[in-house]
Amino acid sequence: MLRVAGARLLDDRDRGGVRAALDADPVAACMVAARVEIAGLDPWRLGGELWAVGSRMEGLCFSGANLVPLRGERSAIRAFADRARRHGRACSSLVGRAELVLPLWEDLAPGWAPAREVRADQPLMVLAGPPTVRPDMQVRPVRIEELDRYLPAAIAMFTEEVGIDPRAGDGGVGYRARVAELVSAGRAFARFEDGEVVFKAEIGALSSRVGQIQGVWVHPDRRGQGLGMLGTAAVAARLAAWGKISSLYVNGFNHRARATYDRIGFQQVASFATVLF
Known part of the structure; x- marks a missing residue:
């Protein structure tokens, strides 16, 4: 069980560890990885903050226009919720892996509800290679x-x-x-x-x-x-x-x-x- 004292704000000194964490889940982390690759971890350039839990970033979360939990056990999710509550809601949505988003919303809902809509089941799909049907050449x-x-x-x-x-x-x-x-x-x-x-x-x-x-x-x-x-x-x-x-x-x-x-x-x-x- 991961013991946490709270979620901490990352900066460019943590860039290598963040890239390794994002590379471990490249499809689900694509939205955040695309930003980090261009902007680094400086919040002003990144358009948000990256929070971590644990010395090896066992928990990772992006907070910007969207709140995106990227990895972490239940204790890390609670730490992210605590930090998000202290900051107040500035995001337009929570989005990411369902097993992370739904527990995070459970923790945040008492203070942030009501949500306009909760979409709890959104299959994340991948195609590694060309499509199996002939593309529309006019697109x-x-x-x-x-x-x-x-x-x-x-x-x-x-x-x-x-x-x-x-x-x-x-x-x-x-x-x-x-x-x-x-x-x-x-x-x-x-x-x-x-x-x-x-x-x-x-x-x-x-x-x-x-x-x-x-x-x-x-x-x-x-x-x-x-x-x-x-x-x-x-x-x-x-x-x-x-x-x-x-x-x-x-x-x-x-x-x-x-x-x-x-x-x-x-x-x-x-x-x-x-x-x-």
């Missing part, structure tokens, strides 16, 4: 001059998936900037027909080993025609060409999407959970 990276045509599809996807309009609060300035960043990085993909997006997806996080596909969306008028499967396969093929593992997570109740990803060749390797505020 390509979005060009920055196409941002205004791409953005309505991104807003529609976010609203459907998360349940809120991403333009709320600041009129969409922040969300537009995030989408523009993905487009500029060549990580937003779409199929255009007559100037309109009929399929879209993004590589939301890209580490040295893994690319996490997110925001898969098909225009309502074109659903049921295979665009989602072949379009997602196109993004996975791009990641395979880059030498990356493709990953994504999906709501457990979305049986249609799960069947689509199965056909592409994705296999479940773990379960995620998300608590939305």
Whole structure:
């Protein structure tokens, strides 16, 4: 049993140990690993803090726009909850491996509830190599001059998936900037027909080993025609060409999407959970 005195804040002196810990779980840790590889552990550059428990980082948690527990026994999760309570809730969600997120939420719920939604079963799926179906060759990276045509599809996807309009609060300035960043990085993909997006997806996080596909969306008028499967396969093929593992997570109740990803060749390797505020 790990004995803890509390979760401590890490800095760049801990970078080697953090990288080793993240490398031990590259798919589940992709979102955080992508940040650390670029920004190091300085909170200002990282956009959040990394907390650890134990001399060898037996417990690890990222605290930023999302609260992401990465590893740890129950005692470490309690230590992370204690530190999060002291800081107050600044995150929009808890997300990560279900076996870590759900106990963390159990500890935080008395002070942080109610959550807007708890998604307790989200299969984390992986494709290590090219897809098993032929990709849609009309799916390509979005060009920055196409941002205004791409953005309505991104807003529609976010609203459907998360349940809120991403333009709320600041009129969409922040969300537009995030989408523009993905487009500029060549990580937003779409199929255009007559100037309109009929399929879209993004590589939301890209580490040295893994690319996490997110925001898969098909225009309502074109659903049921295979665009989602072949379009997602196109993004996975791009990641395979880059030498990356493709990953994504999906709501457990979305049986249609799960069947689509199965056909592409994705296999479940773990379960995620998300608590939305």
